[in-house]
Amino acid sequence: MAHPAEPAPGAVPTSSVAAAVWELDLVTGALHWSGGMHRIAGSDPATTRPSMQWWTSLVVPADRARVRAWLLVVREGRRGSEEQFDLVGADGVLRRVHAWTEVEVDATGEATRLFGSAVDISAASAVGHRDPLTDLGTRHAVVAHLRSEADDARRQRVPGGAVLAVLDLDRFSVLDDALGRDTGDALLVATADRLRTAAPQGATVARLDGDSFAVVVGRDTALAALASGAHHRPGAGPDADGLAERLLAALRRPTRLPGRTEHVTLTASVGLVTTDGTEVDPEDLLRRAGLALRRAKRDGGDRVVHYAPGLGEAALHRVATETMLRSALDAERLRVLYQPVIDMRSGEVVGVEALARVIDPERGPISPALFVDVAEETGLVVRLDEWVLGRASTMAQQWSPPTSGAPTTIALPDTPPHPGLPTVAVNMSSKTLQRPDLAGLVRGALQRSGSDPSRLLVEITEHSLLDQGEGARDTLDGLTDLGVSVGIDDFGTGWSALSYLSALDLAFMKVDRAFVSRLGIDASASAVVQAVIDLAHAHHLTVIAEGIETEEQARMLIAMGCDHGQGYWFGRPTPEEELDDAIRAWHSRARAARFGAWALEPAAPPPRAAGSPAAALVAPRALSLRP
Numbered sequence: 035m036a037h038p039a040e041p042a043p044g045a046v047p048t049s050s051v052a053a054a055v056w057e058l059d060l061v062t063g064a065l066h067w068s069g070g071m072h073r074i075a076g077s078d079p080a081t082t083r084p085s086m087q088w089w090t091s092l093v094v095p096a097d098r099a100r101v102r103a104w105l106l107v108v109r110e111g112r113r114g115s116e117e118q119f120d121l122v123g124a125d126g127v128l129r130r131v132h133a134w135t136e137v138e139v140d141a142t143g144e145a146t147r148l149f150g151s152a153v154d155i156s157a158a159s160a161v162g163h164r165d166p167l168t169d170l171g172t173r174h175a176v177v178a179h180l181r182s183e184a185d186d187a188r189r190q191r192v193p194g195g196a197v198l199a200v201l202d203l204d205r206f207s208v209l210d211d212a213l214g215r216d217t218g219d220a221l222l223v224a225t226a227d228r229l230r231t232a233a234p235q236g237a238t239v240a241r242l243d244g245d246s247f248a249v250v251v252g253r254d255t256a257l258a259a260l261a262s263g264a265h266h267r268p269g270a271g272p273d274a275d276g277l278a279e280r281l282l283a284a285l286r287r288p289t290r291l292p293g294r295t296e297h298v299t300l301t302a303s304v305g306l307v308t309t310d311g312t313e314v315d316p317e318d319l320l321r322r323a324g325l326a327l328r329r330a331k332r333d334g335g336d337r338v339v340h341y342a343p344g345l346g347e348a349a350l351h352r353v354a355t356e357t358m359l360r361s362a363l364d365a366e367r368l369r370v371l372y373q374p375v376i377d378m379r380s381g382e383v384v385g386v387e388a389l390a391r392v393i394d395p396e397r398g399p400i401s402p403a404l405f406v407d408v409a410e411e412t413g414l415v416v417r418l419d420e421w422v423l424g425r426a427s428t429m430a431q432q433w434s435p436p437t438s439g440a441p442t443t444i445a446l447p448d449t450p451p452h453p454g455l456p457t458v459a460v461n462m463s464s465k466t467l468q469r470p471d472l473a474g475l476v477r478g479a480l481q482r483s484g485s486d487p488s489r490l491l492v493e494i495t496e497h498s499l500l501d502q503g504e505g506a507r508d509t510l511d512g513l514t515d516l517g518v519s520v521g522i523d524d525f526g527t528g529w530s531a532l533s534y535l536s537a538l539d540l541a542f543m544k545v546d547r548a549f550v551s552r553l554g555i556d557a558s559a560s561a562v563v564q565a566v567i568d569l570a571h572a573h574h575l576t577v578i579a580e581g582i583e584t585e586e587q588a589r590m591l592i593a594m595g596c597d598h599g600q601g602y603w604f605g606r607p608t609p610e611e612e613l614d615d616a617i618r619a620w621h622s623r624a625r626a627a628r629f630g631a632w633a634l635e636p637a638a639p640p641p642r643a644a645g646s647p648a649a650a651l652v653a654p655r656a657l658s659l660r661p
Contacts, residue, residue: 052070052073052074052153052154053070053151053152053153053154054067054068054069054070054071054072054073054074054151054152054153055067055068055070055071055149055150055151055152056068056071056084056149056150056151056152057147057148057149058086058147058148058149059146059147060109060145060146060147060148061146065084065085065086066084067084070152071084071152073154074121074123074129074131074152074154075089075092075121075123075124076123076124076125076127076129077123077124077125078124082124086105090102090105092121092122092123092124093119093120093121094119094120094121094122094128095317096120096317097119097120097121100117100119101117101119104117104135105135105148108135108136108137108148109137109145109148110145112137112139112143112145113137114134114135114136114137114150115134115135116132116133116134116135117132117133117135118130118131118132118133118155119131119133120174128156129154129156130154130155130156130174131152131153131154131155132152132153132155133150133151133152133153134150134151134152135148135149135150136148136149136150165226165240165241167219167222167223167241168222168223168225168226168241169226170226170229170230170239170240170241170247171238171239171240171241172240172241172242173240173242173243173248173320175238175240176198176238176240176242176248176250176316176320177316177317177320178316179196179238179250179252180196180198180250180309180316180319180320181316182252183196183250183252183309184309184316196250196251196252196308196309197250197251197273197274197277197306197307197308197309198248198249198250198306198307198308198309198319198320198323199248199249199250199251199274199277199278199281199304199305199306199323200242200246200247200248200304200305200320200323200324200326200327201229201246201247201248201249201281201285201302201303201304201327202245202246202247202302202303202327202331203221203225203245203285203300203301203302204300204301204302204303204331204335204336205335206218206221206244206245206300207245209221209298213291217291220291221289221291221298221300222241222245224289225245225247225285225300226239226241226247228284228285228287229247229249229281229284229285231284232280232281232283232284233249233251233277233280233281234251234277236251236252237249237250237251237252238250248320248323249277249281251277274306274308274340275306275338277306278304278306278338279338281302281304282301282302282304282336282338285300285301285302286299286300286301287299301335301336302335302336303327303330303331303335303336303337303338303339304326304327304330304337304338304339305322305323305324305325305326305327305328305329305330305339305341306323306326306338306339306340306341307319307322307323307326307340307341308340322341322345323341325341325345326339326340326341326342326345327339329345332407352407352408352411355404355405355408356408356412356414358392358394358400358405359392359405359408359409359412359414359418360414362392362393362394363414363417363418363421366421367392367393367394367395368390368391368392368393368418368421368422369390369391369393369399369609370388370389370390370391370422370425370426370429370610371388371389371391371399371607371608371609372386372387372388372389372429372458372607372608372609372610372613373386373387373389373600373605373606373607373608374386374435374600374604374605374613374616374617374620375387375456375457375459375578375598375599375600376598376599376600376604376620376630377597377598377630378579378588378591378592378596378597378598378599378630379592379630379631380630380631381624381629381630381631381632382630382631383435383456383617383620384456384457384598385456385457385458385459385491385598386429386456386457386458386459386613387458387459387460387461387493387600388422388425388426388429388458388459388460388461389402389461389607390402390418390421390422391607392405409463410463410464410465413465415463415465415466416463416465416466416469419460419461419462419463419466420466420475422460422461423460423462423475423476423479424479424482424483426458426459426460426490427458427479427480427482427483427485427490428483428485429458429610430457430458430483430485430486430489430490431483431484431485431486431489433456433458433610433613434456435456435613435614435617436614436617436618436621456489457488457489457490457491457519458489458490458491459490459491459492459493459521460490460491460492460493461493461494461523462492462493462494462498463498464494464495464497464498467494467498467499467509472509472512472513473512473513473515473516476490476492476513476516476518477516480516480518486517487516487517487518488517488518488519490518490519491518491519491520491521491541491542492513492518492519492520492521493520493521493522493523493544494520494521494522494523495522495523495524496522496524496525499522499538506538507538507539510538510539510540511539514539519541519542520539520540520541521540521541521542521543521544521575521576521578522540522542522543522544523544524544524546524580525543525544525545525546525566540575541575541576542575542576542577542578543566543570543575543576543577543578544577544578544579544580545563545566545567545577545578545579545580545596546580546581547580547581547601548581549562549563549566550563550579550580550581550582550587550591550601551581551583551587553586553587553590553591554584554586554587554590560590560594563579563591563594563596564594567594567595567596568595571595576597576598577595577596577597577598578596578597578598578599578600579591579596579598579599579600579601580599580600580601581601582599582600582601582602582603582604583601583602583603584603585603585627585629587601587603588603588604588629604620605617605619605620
């Protein structure tokens with residue numbers, strides 16, 4: 035990195051280029067800069083007082099947040115860096131600036147001073163508008179092409195503008211980490227070459243940043259003939275889908291890695307925007323394409339999504355949801371509801387599952403279906419999981435459900451009956467499972483509540499487990515060493531083999547409600563559930579069926595040998611203070627339906643005198659887990 039008092043490497047050596055140095059005292063806030071900074075800012079030294087707020091306000095809106103973040107990272111990271119951005123000076127002139135910043139720290143390591151240099155590189159198009167790795171255009175080339183298309187459409191007074199395709203390689207960060215930075219750069223260069231070849235003549239191909247690329251095709255480019263080979267009709271709009279498929283097909287061809295014998299097949303997600311010729315803000319078009327791209331990513335990648343106004347509304351909703359969720363976490367406007375888990379043969383409650391609800395001041399409790407995706411995306415799910423874990427551990431220590439007085443039966447073959455207290459299950463997200471201090475987090479919650487670890491169950495999804503990769507066994511071992519049982523939630527929604535899962539230290543498995551809901555309707559669903567139950571038992575796993583909503587489904591699962599179940603037929607998620615009443619209501623329904631142990635009772639049992647030995651309550655059986 036160049037010394038800030040000297041011309042920076044790469045700057046164009048001409049007297050017309052303005053260069054400057056500056057210094058910011060982080061203790062006093064005093065800012066000093068050379069006369070060259072006034073030339074870059076287009077300001078009058080006699081009337082302008084330097085300030086960082088004023089300086090950053092000159093940066094164009096598209097670059098402003100990035101520049102502020104850059105300065106923050108330099109200050110907090112205690113590490114110099116450089117950046118390029120556009121600004122509109124006080125004289126109204128658009129300039130391209132390349133800036134360097136360094137940080138000075140005191141003896142304690144605290145940052146005390148920022149200093150750096152800046153160069154006006156507006157005339158150096160090769161520096162500002164070409165990507166040094168791929169030799170593609172940059173974001174500026176995309177903006178210029180879109181602006182030119184809008185100007186032409188207005189001038190010619192014809193409908194139809196350009197097609198903008200923004201691409202992002204799927205799972206590139208995984209490849210980059212696994213294969214190394216040099217190989218990752220080689221893949222980016224190969225991607226650039228393929229996009230350049232696949233794009234029609236006259237298109238702008240650019241690298242936006244990282245593994246994100248963009249292709250712009252104008253209305254007069256003969257793109258409509260790409261898919262069919264037909265001659266392009268004058269005035270016809272570009273074929274957006276044809277462009278996207280052509281680009282993706284080029285990327286899917288296996289890529290030979292430098293210095294390796296294996297090949298890599300790349301896929302990408304694509305966000306498409308087709309302009310109508312009236313748009314005047316290229317940055318807004320890039321924003322729309324980014325919204326479509328993010329939807330393609332969330333939908334699994336390797337697909338194309340067209341921008342629609344609803345995507346913008348959805349993005350605003352996600353921002354509002356994130357704000358609401360952060361506020362709720364800070365103010366602890368949260369609640370845990372508990373749904374009973376039933377022993378399918380006895381009908382007794384053997385445990386509950388803890389389910390989080392966020393409390394909105396206006397709408398009341400909010401279902402996870404409305405906020406869990408945002409919580410995962412923002413990382414707030416880690417705070418949410420930790421809060422629920424604390425509440426569930428306390429619940430497991432102090433709660434004992436009412437019992438019916440009915441005898442219990444053996445839940446699993448070869449498992450002796452034993453009285454005990456029920457379990458409380460909590461869900462943990464993939465991000466929480468990645469915490470290196472996970473075992474310590476759970477241990478702390480158990481110690482604070484005084485709960486027996488055997489009463490706490492941890493549920494994780496197949497996807498979360500597979501995301502752990504080779505670290506999955508260590509993660510599970512850390513929990514099971516505490517005496518906590520771990521199981522798979524929503525089994526059947528992922529792609530893992532049960533034989534792989536059973537090789538891990540798992541205790542139970544939950545059959546996803548999507549299969550249970552089809553029982554009695556779809557014969558194939560019954561066959562799948564039966565096969566899953568049989569396989570789970572063969573691998574010594576307890577089976578819990580989710581989403582049981584009818585008596586018919588419950589009785590079918592009993593016939594299939596299912597161990598435990600939960601769902602609306604047994605009881606809905608309920609606040610802790612109402613849980614005992616909900617369980618008593620279940621006992622009444624079970625008795626009326628002659629379900630489980632109640633099937634052994636007389637049709638019209640005589641009333642029992644209060645205080646008689648026959649009225650004594652027996653302890654509920656615990657959730658039975660296979661060894």
